[in-house]
Amino acid sequence: MIKKITFFICCLFTISTTFSQSKDAANTIKIFGKVIDAKTNQPLEYATIIIKNTKTEKVSGGITDLDGNFSIQLPKANYQISVEFISFKSINFPAEEITSNKNLGTIKLAEDTNSLNEIVIVAEKSTVDIRLDKKIYNVGKDMTVKGGTASDVLDNVPSVDVDPEGAVSLRGSENVRILIDGKPSALVGLNGADALRQLPSDAIERVEVITSPSARYDAEGTAGILNIILRKGKAVGFNGSVNVTVGDPQNYQGAVNLNMRTEKVNVFSNFGYNDRKGPGNYLADITYLSNGAIDSLRTEKRNFDRNRAGFNGNVGLEYYLNDDSSITGTVFVRSSNNNSYSTNNISSFDPSGNNLYNSVRIQDEDEKDESLQFSLNYANNFNDKGHKLTVDYQYNASNEFESADIFDTNLEFNSTKEISIDNLFQADYVLPIGESAQFEAGYRGNFQDLTSDYLVVAPNLDPRFNPSNNLEFTQNVNAFYTQFGNKINKFSYLLGLRAEITAIDINLLTTQENYKKRFTDFFPTVNLGYEVNDDQSFTLGYGRRLRRPRSRFLNPFENRASETVISKGNVNLDPTYTNSFDLGYLNRWGKLTLNSSIYYQHSTNNIVRVNREEVRIINNKETNVLVREPINLASEDRMGFEFNANYNPSRKIKLSGSFNFFQFETNGEYTYDITNPTTNTVTSVTQDFDAKNTSWFTRFDARVSLPLDIEWQTRLFYRGPRSDAQSDTDGVFSANLAFSKDILKDKGTLVLNVSDVFNSRKYVTNAFAPSRENPTNISNQTFQWRVRQVSLNFTYRFNQNKSQKERNQQQRDDDGGGDEF
Template identity: 55%
Template sequence: MKKLTLLFLLIGFTAMAQRPVKNKMPKIILTGKVLETNSKQPLEYATLVLTNTNTQQIVGGVTDASGGFSIDASSGTYTIKVEFIGFKTKNLGNYNLTKNKNLGTIFLSEDTETLEEVEVIAEKSTVEIRLDKKIYNVGKDMTIKGGSASDVLDNVPSVNVDAEGAVSLRGNENVRILIDGKPSALVGLSGTDALRNLPADAIEKVEVITSPSARYDAEGTAGILNIILRKGKIRGFNGSVNLSVGNPDLYQASSNLNYRTKKINLFSNLGYSYRKGPGNAFSDFTYLTDGVIDSLSIEKRKYDRENKNFNGSIGLEYYLNKKSSITGTFFYRNNDGNDIVTNNTNVFNPDNTPKRNVNRVENEIEDGIDTQYSINYTNNIDDKGQKLTIDLQYGESDDNDNSTITNNGVLTEINSQITKSKNRLLQIDYVLPLGEKSQLELGHKADLQDLTSDFKVRDADGNPKEYDPSNAIDFKQYIYAYYAQYGSKIDKFSYLLGLRAEYTDVDLLVLTDNTFSDKNYTQWFPTVNLGYEFSETDNLTLGYARRLRRPRHWFLNPFETRSSDTYVFKGNPDLNPTYTSSFDLGYTTRISKVTLNSSLYYQYSTDLIRPVSRIETREKGNVFVRQFLNLNNESRYGFELTTNYNPAKWARLSATFNYFKFKTDAFDYTYSYTNPDDGSIVTETEFLPEVNSNSWFARFNSRITLPAKIDWQTRIMYRGPQDDAQGSREGIFVTNLAFSKDLFKDKASLVLNVSDLFNERKRKSYTNTSKVVSYQEFQWRERQITLSFTYRFNQKKKRERPDRNGDFNGGEGFNP
């Protein structure tokens, strides 16, 4: 694998070395700003096209969030024009550029005659490179039609979504997920479930932030995934409607509607879905006592899930004047689930003779409601980029779960869990330009969460069981943050330096036994982001960030939850945060029709939070217990390469390869439990050896246009095997196929999508300790076939613009 990594590096640098040397001409910088004529609002992503009148070479760039642009070009005579979707193209004529020039403010007017030829869901370039992040546009990805946010993330380079829906970034599952740059009720109490219920069509793009600047939360040692939702920018009433049906049962309807006038912008995302999600699991346990087999058990689980989900968000942006606006958004989600889990457990003596058999059936009814209210105030104080934004957000989550459990047809247990959460957020950000190439950013954020959880376990008569895992907790986590960052550009060199301070106050009151734990800590998080542009097609970035991972409330709750009589999970109130220092070196180049994005990264973590398994002997036999612990330190480094190749208009290819290696220190794990025979306390020690392992994943994506203008998309993903302190996990291979045909003069599209074509998306893992040897297999969702129909009104398909994969801009709010 080391040779393979070196080979990728040599290919990249050899390609650079073999590129023909161009005649060097003096460089000039072209700056200015693009605004909408009537509202005077900045137009982000407006395109400036510079055509050299002698060589006909084309260079250009796009505007940032404030409408500003800064384009490097060789001196010469150029014709300049400005374009933006839905607006009239503005030709500025010929300019003889021999020195830096500011074009001032350029105003664009909406093109009412061609408004109907505009596409909101545009087929954009694959990636935009910023100083502190990469932006992946969802565009026309057929393999996610009728899918969810989890499907979108699973198609983003550097990101993986496993069989249970857990999201990882470069192999690290501690990734922070934001919606429109902020924590959101869209993620809810259980981020995995919420992402499965958020329609893919509501998502415009995903920002992958592996080296976050100080402006972002320090939470998430792997980095941040920021999901940007669609919000129309075109005047008038327009939108799209999507209908999907599938097998296993799937019925989904969603819409993106937008109405904009001179003073207001009304936007909405609505979606309803009904789906059945069959799944399965298999476990084979061999229990040991002093190295001798004590007993064996085999478990087979079958999941029959039925889910009804409604997502709705509506927002209104009101333009107070030419420079400021206020936006209010309301979000509502109602999720109803009816899940039946059938677990057949067979326990054997050491000689394989039957000991007992239990057929456990759990019928769980879930009802979850999430609401969120948010207000944003934006004031573009002047035309130089000075800007103030204030965000207020209030959200409530209310989850009610009720389940009945039968063993061999007899009702034995009635469970209920009520979880309520209230979240408040205040965020203030201020941007102050300092000259044409520098700016200062300051900000404050308060993120407050209050959560209560009441879990009751009763027997068939409504009485507490002899071994009662019932519990109730009151959890509070208040985070107060302040940050400052300064960015500038000197010729081809850009830098963004920041410092963030976060004070955390965590209180956990276990009401069941009235125990209380309190953790308070203040930490500093420096960030450094550097960039250098070798040419218009080559740039280098270097980032450093200190990050942390705070334990979630279910990690801390000391009581147990069970998926069977022999498999339980319990929290650990003594958990401490994990702190990580991350370094990321990235290089981007474009050679003809090929774009290469590569990076080397290194992470060092202390007090690593990891799940650890153990065996306890209880009244009914051995029980497999899983709990999170702080496992000393870990070093992780890796290499990533992403390529995009468009050999022809009818063929587009992309691939991602990521290799990482990690080393975790050895750890002695001591635990205690009560002996069911005499009530004594049993103390055991499990030695977790040093882990020195590696893994990799690769993804290939192709889009081919067939005759009759039928688009065919194939996506293949392989996630390599991986070892940990107590076992290993096998590799996972997944293939998705999709076919698309545009109808009604490109106003509509019909898409057939097959997710997990070979039905092999399964997590297969092994555990090997002094107490147990096990093999476990889990498949959350079986192969899905979906047919989707999308209709666009006052929108038509707009073909892809010239590729801008080499666009290189500054960080969030910093585009020198």
Template identity: 55%
Template sequence: MKDFIFLILVSIFVSIPNAKSAETFEKISITGKVIDNETKLPLEYATIVIKSLNGDIVTGGITDVNGTFEIQVSKGTYNISIEFISFKTITFKNKEITGNTDLGIISLDIDAESLEEIEIIAEKSTVEIRLDKKIYNVGKDMTVKGGTASDVLDNVPSVTVDVEGNVSLRGNENVRILVNGKPSGLVGLSGTDALRQLPADAIEKVEVITSPSARYDAEGTAGILNIVLRKGKAQGFNGSITASAGNPDNFGGSVNLNYRTNKANFFTSTGYNYRNAPGNSSNNVTFFDELGAVSNYRNEKSKYERENNRFNTRFGIEYFLSDNSSLTGTVLYRKSKGDDISTNVSNELDLGNILNRTYERVEFEDDDDETIEYALNYTKDFKKDGHKLILDFQYGKSTENSLAFISDYDTYPSYIENAPEKNSTDEESKDILIKGDYVLPLGENSQFEFGFKADLNQLNTDYLVEDFDENTNQFYNNTNFSNTLDFEQNIYSIYSQYGKKINKFSYLLGLRSETTDRKINLAQTNENYNKKFTELFPTVNLGLEFNDSESLTLGYSRRLRRPRHWFLNPFESRTSETYVRKGNVNLDPTYTNSFDLGYLKRWEKFTLNSSIYYQHAINNIEMVQTEDIRLINDVPTLIIIRNPVNLSSQDRYGFEFTTNYTPFKWWRLNNSFNFFKSVTEGEFDNISYDADNVSWFTRMVSRVTLPGKIDWQTTGFYMGPSEGAQSKREGMVSVNLAFSKDIMNEKGTLSLNVSDLLNSRKRKSTSYSPTTESVGEFQWRQRQIMLNFTYRFNQKKKRERQQGDYDGGGEEEMFKA
């Protein structure tokens, strides 16, 4: 409770800084384009710093992907510097600005003396603001060192990752996860597990897209999370090596290498990790008779021992066909092997809490996962700035094979060895993606865009459950649970959008059409469930810049959530015989209309980014709970079954803000807060699932530079309680701690981080049905301590610019989607 109160007070404190409003006066524009003098390619993220004649920084900005920039200033005389790491700085001294000024094409030359100080992991501002998204840069977050993609996402504003690894955006799990703007084998067949296999060091940034434009897939009713992987851009050969060790057992290493010449860029990222992730859960059930009186109890406790060996490698070549075109090929290979033991102990008690029976169920499971993916990208920049063509082709194949042996024992009142069980899953997925995007500028302040995409997916799941026949001493196929699922889903999309900037007002209007062709075959019964439909998805994004430090955005998008194959597959989980989960082949997509109003304000030391949002969903997919009586070891037993259905409509309202505050040069504070309410209406099997839920979460990050140039970062997170039609979940607090020190003349970095310092990251919930009440607790991973060492060669880690130097911790580009 003290942690909860502390987080609330700090959230309020950083939200009310004593900041004076920025001056407002007439502005004029300084524009230009920055290129590499040797390759003639545009330099993205080149820095423009505008200073007064006495040396004070007035304003500034950075270049976009085309190397262009536009900065607004008042009339006056300035010193204007154009900088890019490892290049010589160009300065326009005593430049008199009396009207809109075009500095033209600015060519930067390589600085040979600084090649050993190339910045690969840039410590840029934590969050950059665009018209339709926020960009979270991973480089400066110490608490994810040695971690995974799940750890990275769990530190991104607006995003939460629960104890099972499920990702939510603004409290909504219906989020689309992309890698480099496309579906990827890095997300794998089982989504959340694959995110735990991707090392954090391979990630450059995460884009949080809450109001996607028509360029993006319509999938994901909450929005899109785009994970952008690192690819070095610096000339010459450079790289980094990282090693990590932790407790519980966690050992790993990764290598990131890059070699760039005038004609080609070679890059690779390879990592290996061994992890032992112990977890636990409990589920205590109270049973009621027809009159509502307590009849008996069942208490279950489970322990999970998970050992995983994971290997990832990704390498590619970017070949510059000309000054304005390039061809990039990448290969991804991912392999993992897991040895898991799940032990479930159940106690059955009578009305007086007297123990009647104890039985134990132990599952030994071996998992082998493998993914290979090939990708090819062609990019052509035409003579006019912003005029470009991008073509993508991608092929991926993933396999996931698991074999489980389940033993079952009665241990009280007498020891009985019950018949064992075996089950196996062989899963194979093949994916083909073909995609094209064409951008055509129309004049100086408007552009037209057109694109297409074909996303073709085939998946086969063979699920076999075998029971043991004591008469023959052999296993036989239990056809009540075994099944084979053939799943094919092809999605064909086209889109178009138009954007224009009129003085300080910008708009981006788009329309996307998606045709979904879904085919499901259950081989065991030869049943077919086919659906084909075409839907239109309009998008609107509006922006208004009041001045350099204040802006307003408004976004609308229609989205959908297609059920994934594990929601469609009707097989039952077998870890527990009394609490099972299964899919539903008849699920339809969920459709959502989303509105988002955002406000950004910057002061000298403080930045506030806030938004109000509303989402209306129909065909909402909800997990419902039913009951059945089955014979288990010849004993009639009540079984709880959970499965998804298109149950309800839902209205979701919310408010969120993110703040960046730098009270001193040695102390920085970042805070995010999200409050939301959801109203659900629906009925299933004569049971009302109406729910009115209010919840919230907040995350506070404090970064302090201690004496000796030791960085200390503390992250506190609190998720408020929530309530559904059949369940309640308690609030949850967690704290991460990290220390970092640069050594070896800043070529090396040593860091220590503690994940879940209080060992409190546990989901505690209560579920209800007409005849039961279940109280559960689940902890995926216990507290973890990690020691990490990174060594950089032909690079040098740079200190970041203090927030407020020129852009207050972010940037805004009207048309960069």
């Protein structure tokens, strides 16, 4: 692996040297600057820079990026420059001979009050935007997630994978922090996986993948941060869209996005309703061994019928106090009612294959989730050079009630009620120093109070393993950070330090157990960048991060869908600490953009889920039970490389792909006791979890313009096989197809989407307990969360002009403008 990395680094520097020498910088100049709103001093993204050669009459130019910046490289000549943005007055610069780099400075565009009632132009961005410090996945033009959820959106983001249980991983690691609009949020909910399946994709504008976060961000998330940005209209006037989806299996969705902006007020909102069914299936073949010989066999065939219905609404108002400051208030509500009905057909056989018994275990589960979030933001721009102060307050309240009736040989009932109250306070101060340096400092306080009441009533439950409990969980985190950055010619750096003071209290009221955890940690960050030229750059990032166990990882409640395969939490978990390094390379050859990186992470006290055995009395018989729970292992080393490429050979074809390869090595032992319920004898078992393995996953995406103005999008995904100390998981392939057609004079769009065309997204795992070397049971499990989905989506826009936004996007694709260097 070291040889591969060394070879890859050599290739990067060889490519850099070759292409940097090919540039003839002697006859080229750079025109750059920044475009902002004269009223609010906010940057104007996608403002158009038009540059006309007065001699040849050739017109070129570019588009501003997220921060309003633009940088355009051209031959020396006499140019006439103009800057335009819809609903704003254009600025024209007189023609002049430009023979050296030209800084147009900060260009302030004033609103054209005569156009406030005209049609609003809303830019529809390209699918993937590659930046030095992050990759931005824009949802707007991705047809394959139309009618989907936030979980579907994340599953289509480069470097990200979502497994069938909804667990999100970044570069193969589940230790990832998910934020909403840069903050922890009730939108993620108490159970992040389920909540992400409730949030419709239409409410999401983009997802930022941050693999080397600066000190400004939470230290939580050892693999990095996924920041989900919700839609917030900014366009002048009144505009909006209506979105309707129907699908099979049942998928009914409706969404409305409305926005109105005047000179002093901007009101934005989105509302959505969904009613979905998600059939799935699970198959487990379990072989029980005794002294290496087969003792018995057990088969479980489980079918799921899930119905999820929910509503979400987001309303915000931004008020401009004056030219330099504004205050924004946002209210978000989410309510869902879910039902899951599973039928588990169980059969047991002796070693000769003779049937011992058959049973059916039925679980009828109801779940109700409610979330309320209120946020208030104050922003004050002291000047137009970036000197600013922002203050945020956010209140989250989440309530989840879940109950299940389980029918087997006896009737079993269990219920969970969770209530979480979260408060967040945040202040960030930015002070530019000179032309290129910047100082930042800030504070963030996260305060969570959670209660969870879990009750299990079952007449045949082994009393030694009754999981009923009442949990009180409090976590307070006070964080302070400071960082300083500067750019010296082509070299830039950002150095930061973050301190986080954590206090955790866990009370198990049923067993009267109390746990207190206190720790203060410092997290340095270093981000370096070097621009070889306008098209090539290198980055190097280092950061220390941690992973705090969530309340559900700590809560020792058991999933009761099966009596013999059980998952639960572990109250004794401690945080994982990780030192992370990332070397990145960005290059653009005309219409091809390549972003690649090599990364290495060393984690201590690593949290992993392991399988262990228990002997329980089930139906008056001693039965080996497989228990899956998280524990702390000694260490894990993870290294790998990835690359993402965008290639637009023509206006009708746009191609993109990503590839991620990683190797992980885990070291550690786990010792636990097994008690025989009949003899009360205790057996101590030590499991060796030393393991080393490699895996990879890749995506390919193609957008093609067909005759009759039909757009065709194809996405292919493959995740390679992987192994650890206790299991082997097969590779997974899936394919999505989508076709779109604009109708009603481009005000409406129809999208036909087929998700998992070949119905192949199934996860097959072989698990060994307690160890590969000396297993007492071997289980072969196949899990399919949902089957192939076909949906039809219709979007109608009012006061939005799609032809103009496509033209803006095409100019961005052709000119290569908008990337942040």
